[in-house]
Amino acid sequence: MTSPATPIAAVEEYRSLSAASILVIDDEPGMRNFLTKILQPRARRVEQAASAQEATRRLDEAHFDLVILDNLMPGERGLDWVANQRKRGFYADTILITAYADLETAITALRAGVSDFVLKPFRANQILGAVERALDRKNLRRDNALLRRELSADIGRGQLLGASGALQAVRDVMKRVAPLPTPVLFTGASGTGKELAARHLHDLSDRAEAPFVAVNCAAIAPDHIAAELFGVVEQGDRLKPGLLLLADRGTLFLDEVAQMPLQVQAALLRVLEDRRVRPVGAQREMPLDLRFLFATNADLQHAVSAGAFRADLYHRINGFTIDMPPLKDRADDIVELASMFMRQFSEALGMPVLDLDEETLLKLRRYHWPGNVRELKNLIERSVILGEFPEEFAGSGAVTGVQAIENLELVTQRHIMHVLDACDGNRAEAARRLGVSRKTIDRKMALWDA
Numbered sequence: 001m002t003s004p005a006t007p008i009a010a011v012e013e014y015r016s017l018s019a020a021s022i023l024v025i026d027d028e029p030g031m032r033n034f035l036t037k038i039l040q041p042r043a044r045r046v047e048q049a050a051s052a053q054e055a056t057r058r059l060d061e062a063h064f065d066l067v068i069l070d071n072l073m074p075g076e077r078g079l080d081w082v083a084n085q086r087k088r089g090f091y092a093d094t095i096l097i098t099a100y101a102d103l104e105t106a107i108t109a110l111r112a113g114v115s116d117f118v119l120k121p122f123r124a125n126q127i128l129g130a131v132e133r134a135l136d137r138k139n140l141r142r143d144n145a146l147l148r149r150e151l152s153a154d155i156g157r158g159q160l161l162g163a164s165g166a167l168q169a170v171r172d173v174m175k176r177v178a179p180l181p182t183p184v185l186f187t188g189a190s191g192t193g194k195e196l197a198a199r200h201l202h203d204l205s206d207r208a209e210a211p212f213v214a215v216n217c218a219a220i221a222p223d224h225i226a227a228e229l230f231g232v233v234e235q236g237d238r239l240k241p242g243l244l245l246l247a248d249r250g251t252l253f254l255d256e257v258a259q260m261p262l263q264v265q266a267a268l269l270r271v272l273e274d275r276r277v278r279p280v281g282a283q284r285e286m287p288l289d290l291r292f293l294f295a296t297n298a299d300l301q302h303a304v305s306a307g308a309f310r311a312d313l314y315h316r317i318n319g320f321t322i323d324m325p326p327l328k329d330r331a332d333d334i335v336e337l338a339s340m341f342m343r344q345f346s347e348a349l350g351m352p353v354l355d356l357d358e359e360t361l362l363k364l365r366r367y368h369w370p371g372n373v374r375e376l377k378n379l380i381e382r383s384v385i386l387g388e389f390p391e392e393f394a395g396s397g398a399v400t401g402v403q404a405i406e407n408l409e410l411v412t413q414r415h416i417m418h419v420l421d422a423c424d425g426n427r428a429e430a431a432r433r434l435g436v437s438r439k440t441i442d443r444k445m446a447l448w449d450a
């Protein structure tokens with residue numbers, strides 16, 4: 001089936017507008033209604049204010065992506081109002097509608113950070129064009145900031161692989177919790193895939209189209225973390241938006257949360273409770289719509305007892321926990337992971353793939369992987385570069401002839417280990433499933449020194 005091609009730019013514009021909240025400020029009811037009639041069917045939310053005071057009240061209550069403002073209103077000039085609001089914490093893009101655009105007004109408007117002018121009288125498509133341009137610029141700024149971070153971090157963007165029972169259970173839980181607003185805490189040893197799982201959960205949620213912003217609390221200097229997260233008001237009352245604001249309507253992933261400084265924990269608790277953020281140096285709080293995900297490989301409970309982590313924050317983020325199983329407990333995933341990493345690295349490095357023969361796979365299965373999936377990934381990368389597996393994982397290559405008979409022992413071993421994994425290491429149960437005696441299993445295991 002074919003459908004008419006939609007230009008990507010048009011789709012993006014439509015998306016920015018349909019997700020936007022807009023405040024229309026004008027003392028003339030006719031103009032307010034005209035603007036509302038054009039924008040309401042296309043935007044997420046449109047509100048009106050008939051005076052500067054009413055507009056101030058609305059800003060206290062809610063966050064707007066864009067403000068359309070009449071410059072001449074009784075009481076306070078539109079531009080003065082913008083300048084005053086900037087001081088109180090007002091950062092929305094602003095379009096000024098005015099009948100008189102002299103040079104002085106234009107300069108004052110630029111200084112106040114107005115993004116566009118529309119001269120009265122105007123037609124519907126003129127104001128729509130200005131609105132779309134302003135929102136596009138805003139989204140581009142956001143995407144640009146986020147992409148720059150992503151590029152500077154080495155982020156594994158791959159799929160969450162693995163069909164073992166342990167990982168399947170994790171997947172099932174994620175599917176259930178993804179559509180809910182509940183915060184989720186990912187626990188598990190280093191390299192088990194906590195960050196990848198958090199991204200996967202975001203992709204499963206109804207926020208998948210909005211940003212996923214990962215913040216490593218251990219990687220930001222304690223002095224900077226509040227400004228990085230909550231934003232900071234810089235010279236000229238301009239806001240440098242924090243990561244929370246950049247993630248608005250999306251998902252914020254706070255990694256290594258145990259390492260968050262105590263004073264930032266207090267501020268974060270307020271964000272979680274009130275869904276509002278106050279940038280450093282700002283008077284006004286800004287409402288936020290965020291899904292929070294957390295990860296730690298430290299024992300948070302222990303950090304609480306040691307006084308390094310606030311108990312009240314711990315209870316807020318610990319509501320729903322997903323524990324990522326260590327790789328040694330899901331040896332069934334190793335073949336899939338190793339093959340995928342092998343393909344990836346050989347393609348990326350332009351080197352030939354190495355043969356993952358029975359013997360190598362068995363050795364990979366039997367290793368205990370303290371560094372989990374990351375360690376496996378690194379091992380494969382190193383091996384592709386060197387053109388061979390390290391001694392302890394090397395196999396004898398293709399299995400043929402006499403070797404095939406020798407390798408029967410390896411196949412048996414692999415099968416028994418597989419069944420043992422499926423029974424969580426319970427030898428009696430594995431023996432029952434395999435139809436052999438418990439003694440046979442014990443003897444084999446002693447032989448293989450497993």
Ligand SMILES: Nc1ncnc2c1ncn2[C@@H]1O[C@H](COP(=O)(O)OP(=O)(O)OP(=O)(O)O)[C@@H](O)[C@H]1O
Pocket residue numbers: 156157158159160161162188189190191192193194195196197295296297324337373374377
């Ligand atoms: N199930 C999986 N499928 C594919 N790749 C995986 C899987 N699990 C982990 N990886 C890869 O392993 C590496 C480590 O994963 P990740 O960074 O998510 O681990 P982590 O639990 O956050 O580790 P740490 O606690 O050290 O931060 C990444 O490159 C990731 O892409």
Ligand SMILES: [Mg+2]
Pocket residue numbers: 194195255295
């Ligand atoms: Mg991580």
